[in-house]
Amino acid sequence: MKRILWLLAITFTHLSNIALAASLPVEAFANLPDVRFVTLSPDGTKVASLIRVSTPTLDGQMLSIRDIKTNKDIFPVQTDNQKFVILSLTWANNDIVLIKAKYPAIRRGVPTTETRLMKYSLSDDKISSVFSKRIFSRFQFVPQIQSSIVDYLENDPDHILMQISGLGSKMQYESVIKVSLKSGGIKIKQRAQKYIENWLTDRQNQVRIGIYRDDTSYRIYEQQKANGDLRLLWEFEALGENAIWPIGFDHDPNILYVSAYHQGLKAIFKVNLTDPNLSKELVFQNENYDVEGQLIYSKLKQKVIGIDTNIEGEFLFWDQDYIKLNNGLNQVLPESHNVINQLSDDERRYLVYSTGLIESGTYFYGDRDKRELYPIAYRYSQLPPEVLSKPKKVNYTTRDGLAIEAFLTTPKDTEAKNLPTIIFPHGGPISYDSTTFDYWAQFFANRGYAVLQMNFRGSAGYGYQFMNSGLKNWGLEMQNDIEDGAHWLIEQDITDPKRMCIVGASYGGYAALMGVAKTPDLYKCAISIAGVTDLESLVKSxxxxxxxxxxxxxxxxxxxxxxQRSPISKAASIKVPVLLIHGTKDRVVKVDHSEEMYDELKGLNKPVKYVELEHGDHFLSNNEHRLTTFVEIERFLATHIGVK
Structure with a gap:
C-alpha cells in the first residue's frame, strides 16, 4: 500500500534523492493527491484525512485517522471513486467524523449528482448514514441533496442542523432540521418557505437569514428566530453589481458580515441589523482584486478574528494574538505561504497548510504550549520543490486595449526562448488562475513545454466590470484574449510558433477547440478534456x-x-490534430459534447482521437482516469509539438 508519509520528527531530506531527476514519472503529477481534507478534532488530539492508496484490490482513497498521542492510525473507510466520491471530511465532535460524498444518478430521465452525509464513530468503529432509515417515511420524496450542514452546534455535540427538501407542504424547498448524531432522528426547526434555497444561523444557533431565489431574482430575508416574520433586507438580480451576500454573524446576533462590491471590487462589510438604513461598514478590501471567502471565528474569544480572503490562500487576521502567531509561522517557514486553517477548541493546537510557487503543499501540526511545529503530511510526496518550475506573473494588452494578467511557467533551468508551448485557458469561465501550485502546469513544464495561463475577460477576481464583460461572450472577445496571449508569447520570442498547442478542460476545452476552429493556422494541435462543443445544446439542456x-x-x-459560436459548427475549419477526452458520467458537461464532436470531425476526415473514460466524472476524480488522461496528453503532445 502506498501511504502518505506521516513526518512526525523528520525533515524532507528523503526527497533529495529524486531531486536531480529531469523528468518525473507521469504518475507523480497524474495521481490524486497523497492526502486531502486534513482536519483536526475539536480537542486537538486526532487528525483525520483522506489518503490515496494503490493496492492490488483498491486504487482509490481511504479515510485515515491518526491519534497524535499514540501515533496510531486507523483506516475505516475506502472508495475507488467510481461508486461514490468523498467531497469533504469534518469532525462533528471528538468521536464522530462526518463524510460528505457524491455519486451520479438519474431522476426522471435527467442526469443528476446525488450527495449524502455519512458518519464514522470511533467509539463504535462503525460507518452509517447520519439519518436513520425510518425518518424517510416523513418525506414526500427522497431528496437529491442530503449533505447540507447549516450549523455544527458547538454547544450540543450530539446534534447538527441541516437543510433538506422533501418535508412539509412546501416540500420542493429547504427546511432546517435538527439531526441526532446518536439515533439518526430528526426534528424540524425551520419550515420550508417558498423560493428560499439557503438558510444561515447566527452564533446562538438561531435560523436568522433566508436566501430567496426566483429564476434570476434574489432576496435576502432576516428573522429574529426560526419560523418568525421575515424582513426583507436586500434584493438584486443574479450577477448584478448591487448583490449583497451574507457570509456570517459575529457573536453579537445583530452584526452580520456581508460581501458586496466597493469601488467595482468585492469587499467585506459588516451591517448592524438594528440600523434602519442597513448601512454597510467596510471591514476589508483589496485595491486590485475582489475579496471573498469565509469568516475566521474564534470560539474562545467569541468574535470574528479575521477572514480567509481567497487571495492566494491568504488569511487576514485583525486580532493581535493571531497576528503574532501568524508572524511567528512566517519566520519559521519563510519560503512558503502559510495558512492556519484550523484551531482546536482551546486554540492551543492548530493545523497549518504551507504552499508556494513550487511547494505543492505540506500540512503541519502546531502545539502552542509545547512551542512545537512539525510536518504531518505532504500533499504530493513525489513532487519535491527542487524539481519544479517557478511560475511568474506577466501582463499583456489585448487588441482592444484591455490589460490581461497571466502566469507563465517555463521548464526548469531552460532559457525561456523559442520553446514548444501550451496555451492553457482555465475552466469556469467565472474562475481564475494564479501563481499558486498547479499540477497541470508543472507537468507540462517538466516535459519541456512553456505554459501560459491567462485570466481572460469574464474571469473572477478582477471586479464587476471585468467579470460582466464575459457574459454572453463565449467565442468572441474572450476568445480573442486567449489568442492575443499566444501572439504575445511569439512576439516575446518565448514560443516557437511552429510548436504551439492549446489545451483546456471544461470551458477551457471549449476555448481550445474554438481556438483551432477560428484561427486554424495559429496552433498545431488542440486538446479538450470534458469540453463544451455545442452552446445551443448546453443551454437547452x-x-x-x-x-x-x-x-x-x-x-x-x-x-x-x-x-455559430460553437466548435461543432466550425469543425470543417479545423486543420490540426485534436484529442478529445470525456467521462461517461459527467454531470456538468454531458459526454454527448465530445461524442458528437468526434463524429463530426471523423466524418470530415479530420485528424481526431477520442478517449472515453468509463464512469468518469467532470473532475477526473478517479485515479485511473487521471492517469489515463495524462498519459494520452503526454503522447499526443510528444507526437505533434514534442520536445526535441
Missing part, C-alpha cells in the same frame, strides 16, 4: 435544472447565434 435562466444570462439564449 439546462431546462431540466432550476438554474436555467441564470445559465441563459451567462451564456445567452439566441440559439442560432450560440450554435
Amino acid at each position: 439546462s431546462r431540466n435544472y432550476d438554474n436555467s435562466k441564470i445559465v441563459k444570462k451567462q451564456i445567452g439564449d439566441d440559439y442560432d447565434d450560440l450554435y
Whole structure:
C-alpha cells in the first residue's frame, strides 16, 4: 500500500534523492493527491484525512485517522471513486467524523449528482448514514441533496442542523432540521418557505437569514428566530453589481458580515441589523482584486478574528494574538505561504497548510504550549520543490486595449526562448488562475513545454466590470484574449510558433477547440478534456435544472447565434490534430459534447482521437482516469509539438 508519509520528527531530506531527476514519472503529477481534507478534532488530539492508496484490490482513497498521542492510525473507510466520491471530511465532535460524498444518478430521465452525509464513530468503529432509515417515511420524496450542514452546534455535540427538501407542504424547498448524531432522528426547526434555497444561523444557533431565489431574482430575508416574520433586507438580480451576500454573524446576533462590491471590487462589510438604513461598514478590501471567502471565528474569544480572503490562500487576521502567531509561522517557514486553517477548541493546537510557487503543499501540526511545529503530511510526496518550475506573473494588452494578467511557467533551468508551448485557458469561465501550485502546469513544464495561463475577460477576481464583460461572450472577445496571449508569447520570442498547442478542460476545452476552429493556422494541435462543443445544446439542456435562466444570462439564449459560436459548427475549419477526452458520467458537461464532436470531425476526415473514460466524472476524480488522461496528453503532445 502506498501511504502518505506521516513526518512526525523528520525533515524532507528523503526527497533529495529524486531531486536531480529531469523528468518525473507521469504518475507523480497524474495521481490524486497523497492526502486531502486534513482536519483536526475539536480537542486537538486526532487528525483525520483522506489518503490515496494503490493496492492490488483498491486504487482509490481511504479515510485515515491518526491519534497524535499514540501515533496510531486507523483506516475505516475506502472508495475507488467510481461508486461514490468523498467531497469533504469534518469532525462533528471528538468521536464522530462526518463524510460528505457524491455519486451520479438519474431522476426522471435527467442526469443528476446525488450527495449524502455519512458518519464514522470511533467509539463504535462503525460507518452509517447520519439519518436513520425510518425518518424517510416523513418525506414526500427522497431528496437529491442530503449533505447540507447549516450549523455544527458547538454547544450540543450530539446534534447538527441541516437543510433538506422533501418535508412539509412546501416540500420542493429547504427546511432546517435538527439531526441526532446518536439515533439518526430528526426534528424540524425551520419550515420550508417558498423560493428560499439557503438558510444561515447566527452564533446562538438561531435560523436568522433566508436566501430567496426566483429564476434570476434574489432576496435576502432576516428573522429574529426560526419560523418568525421575515424582513426583507436586500434584493438584486443574479450577477448584478448591487448583490449583497451574507457570509456570517459575529457573536453579537445583530452584526452580520456581508460581501458586496466597493469601488467595482468585492469587499467585506459588516451591517448592524438594528440600523434602519442597513448601512454597510467596510471591514476589508483589496485595491486590485475582489475579496471573498469565509469568516475566521474564534470560539474562545467569541468574535470574528479575521477572514480567509481567497487571495492566494491568504488569511487576514485583525486580532493581535493571531497576528503574532501568524508572524511567528512566517519566520519559521519563510519560503512558503502559510495558512492556519484550523484551531482546536482551546486554540492551543492548530493545523497549518504551507504552499508556494513550487511547494505543492505540506500540512503541519502546531502545539502552542509545547512551542512545537512539525510536518504531518505532504500533499504530493513525489513532487519535491527542487524539481519544479517557478511560475511568474506577466501582463499583456489585448487588441482592444484591455490589460490581461497571466502566469507563465517555463521548464526548469531552460532559457525561456523559442520553446514548444501550451496555451492553457482555465475552466469556469467565472474562475481564475494564479501563481499558486498547479499540477497541470508543472507537468507540462517538466516535459519541456512553456505554459501560459491567462485570466481572460469574464474571469473572477478582477471586479464587476471585468467579470460582466464575459457574459454572453463565449467565442468572441474572450476568445480573442486567449489568442492575443499566444501572439504575445511569439512576439516575446518565448514560443516557437511552429510548436504551439492549446489545451483546456471544461470551458477551457471549449476555448481550445474554438481556438483551432477560428484561427486554424495559429496552433498545431488542440486538446479538450470534458469540453463544451455545442452552446445551443448546453443551454437547452439546462431546462431540466432550476438554474436555467441564470445559465441563459451567462451564456445567452439566441440559439442560432450560440450554435455559430460553437466548435461543432466550425469543425470543417479545423486543420490540426485534436484529442478529445470525456467521462461517461459527467454531470456538468454531458459526454454527448465530445461524442458528437468526434463524429463530426471523423466524418470530415479530420485528424481526431477520442478517449472515453468509463464512469468518469467532470473532475477526473478517479485515479485511473487521471492517469489515463495524462498519459494520452503526454503522447499526443510528444507526437505533434514534442520536445526535441
